[in-house]
Each structure stands twice: as structure tokens, then as C-alpha cells.
Amino acid sequence: MDDWEKAGKITAEAREFGRKLVKENTLAIEIAEKIEKKIIDLGGKPAFPVDVSINHIAAHASPLINDQTKIKKGDLVKLDLGASVNGYMGDTACTVEVGTKKYEKMIQATEEALKEALKLAKPNTKVCEIGDAIQKKIEEYGYTSIHNLSGHEIKQYTIHAGITVPNFNNNDKRELKEGMIVAIEPFATDGEGRVMEGKPSNVFSLENIKPIRNTNARKVLSYIQKNYKTMPFSARWLKFPNINFILRLLEKEGIIKQYPQLVERRKGFVTQAEHTIKVGEKVLTA
Numbered sequence: 001m002d003d004w005e006k007a008g009k010i011t012a013e014a015r016e017f018g019r020k021l022v023k024e025n026t027l028a029i030e031i032a033e034k035i036e037k038k039i040i041d042l043g044g045k046p047a048f049p050v051d052v053s054i055n056h057i058a059a060h061a062s063p064l065i066n067d068q069t070k071i072k073k074g075d076l077v078k079l080d081l082g083a084s085v086n087g088y089m090g091d092t093a094c095t096v097e098v099g100t101k102k103y104e105k106m107i108q109a110t111e112e113a114l115k116e117a118l119k120l121a122k123p124n125t126k127v128c129e130i131g132d133a134i135q136k137k138i139e140e141y142g143y144t145s146i147h148n149l150s151g152h153e154i155k156q157y158t159i160h161a162g163i164t165v166p167n168f169n170n171n172d173k174r175e176l177k178e179g180m181i182v183a184i185e186p187f188a189t190d191g192e193g194r195v196m197e198g199k200p201s202n203v204f205s206l207e208n209i210k211p212i213r214n215t216n217a218r219k220v221l222s223y224i225q226k227n228y229k230t231m232p233f234s235a236r237w238l239k240f241p242n243i244n245f246i247l248r249l250l251e252k253e254g255i256i257k258q259y260p261q262l263v264e265r266r267k268g269f270v271t272q273a274e275h276t277i278k279v280g281e282k283v284l285t286a
């Protein structure tokens with residue numbers, strides 16, 4: 001097994017473990033931290049902070065330090081997670097509805113759209129053909145695919161690299177190539193089908209290393225370089241005093257960048273499914 005396969009296997013196992021944690025009255029931070037610990041116990045590192053995005057929040061909602069968000073009955077919860085083995089990463093997502101069955105069809109829409117996409121995702125398939133299949137399947141279920149979120153190629157230490165795989169027919173004629181590592185992630189909604197930036201997520205990644213005068217900030221920066229390289233990390237993971245102040249400083253200097261939460265523009269509810277594949281070979285996160 002190579003490191004891509006190991007990362008994929010850990011990612012899949014952590015997703016199935018995480019799915020069972022999504023229950024009424026559980027804190028989102030507890031779910032995220034347990035999944036992150038599971039990834040480490042299985043021999044990986046989190047490729048990015050686990051996202052627990054609820055209802056109209058489509059993506060990038062990783063719990064903050066001391067986050068008090070609790071899962072409620074009727075919530076539509078997207079878990080998005082990945083494991084890294086030496087920078088080779090898996091990326092996967094699933095959607096769980098808590099205690100009700102109102103969004104079963106919307107959950108099925110993204111799962112079926114993902115299946116269609118995986119069938120098509122062979123060497124020399126154009127990415128717009130995959131987008132077209134995803135869009136059609138989601139519309140068949142009576143929902144809208146989210147147009148400004150997309151799947152992506154993965155390269156070592158870079159979770160969003162190279163080509164993107166759209167969730168609609170965007171006419172992009174670029175092709176998948178044998179051996180490429182690609183994450184495909186359909187999103188469905190009963191809203192507008194576009195997301196906009198929401199609150200800050202406290203998830204960051206290294207952007208541009210440059211000298212910094214503040215000694216504590218220098219310590220944090222070297223810790224980030226050593227432990228995460230260019231992979232996203234959470235403020236939760238950095239056990240340094242005054243960490244929020246230091247992160248703001250690094251952000252202001254352009255050394256790190258922060259990812260905002262992504263929310264549906266008309267506050268429509270959102271479902272997501274995601275797998276990482278090695279094109280022409282297999283689904284790594286099955």
C-alpha cells in the first residue's frame with residue numbers, strides 16, 4: 001500500500017467513525033476533536049481541521065476554540081475530513097440528518113450524483129462532463145447543485161491543487177489523467193445554488209513566509225512550518241498563550257491566510273458527499 005492508499009483508508013475509517021458521533025445534544029467541537037484523534041490513532045495526521053457544517057452552512061465550519069455549538073434535532077450536518085500520510089491526503093465528506101427525515105432525498109441526491117461522477121471519472125474524461133452529470137442527477141431529485149463549490153486535484157501537502165471538478169457543466173474541457181488524485185464533491189441545496197463567505201473559521205494555512213519581529217509569533221510560525229507545512233490548521237491545535245493575538249498578527253502580515261465559512265446565499269439547506277479517487281485505478285476513500 002502506498003501513502004495515498006494509506007491516507008485514503010484512514011480517511012474512510014475516520015468518516016464512518018465520525019458519522020456515528022453526530023447526535024442530538026453533542027457539541028460540534030467534540031465530534032471534530034474525536035475524529036481528529038481517530039485519524040492520529042490510525043497513523044495519520046488531519047489533512048485539515050475537521051469541518052462540522054450545519055444546515056445552510058455548506059463548508060469550512062470547523063469549531064472554534066471553546067466552541068459551544070450543539071447539534072440539535074433536525075440539523076443537517078456535513079462532516080468534511082481528511083487524513084494525511086507524509087502529505088499524501090484523502091478528502092471525504094458525508095451528510096447526517098439528526099433525528100428527522102426531512103432531507104433524506106437531498107442526502108440521496110448528492111450520494112447518487114457522486115456515484116454517477118465516479119463512474120465517469122476515467123482517464124481522458126473532460127471535467128465538464130462530470131459536472132454535467134452531477135448537476136443533472138441533483139436536479140432530477142428536485143434540488144440545485146452548488147455552482148461555486150467544486151472538487152479538486154490533490155497533490156502532496158496541497159489539498160486544492162491543479163484542476164477543479166465542477167458541480168455543473170461549466171464547459172471546462174480539461175481532462176482527467178491516469179493516476180491523478182482527485183476529490184469529487186457534489187453539493188445540493190434547496191436554496192439558490194451559490195455560496196458566499198460567512199464568519200471567519202479560525203482555519204488558516206501558511207501563505208507567504210517572511211521575517212517577523214515578535215518572538216512569540218516567530219515560535220508559532222516555526223511550529224506551523226514544522227507541523228503543517230502548507231496544510232490547513234486550526235487555532236484549536238495551537239497550544240500557545242495569546243494564540244488569537246498571534247494568529248491575527250501573522251494574518252495581518254500576510255504570512256497566513258484564514259478561510260471563511262461558506263454559507264448558502266439564500267440560507268437554503270445543504271447536503272454534500274465526497275470521495276477521493278486515483279483516476280483509472282480506484283476510489284481511495286471507499
Ligand code: CO
Pocket residue numbers: 091092151152183185274
Ligand atoms: Co475536498
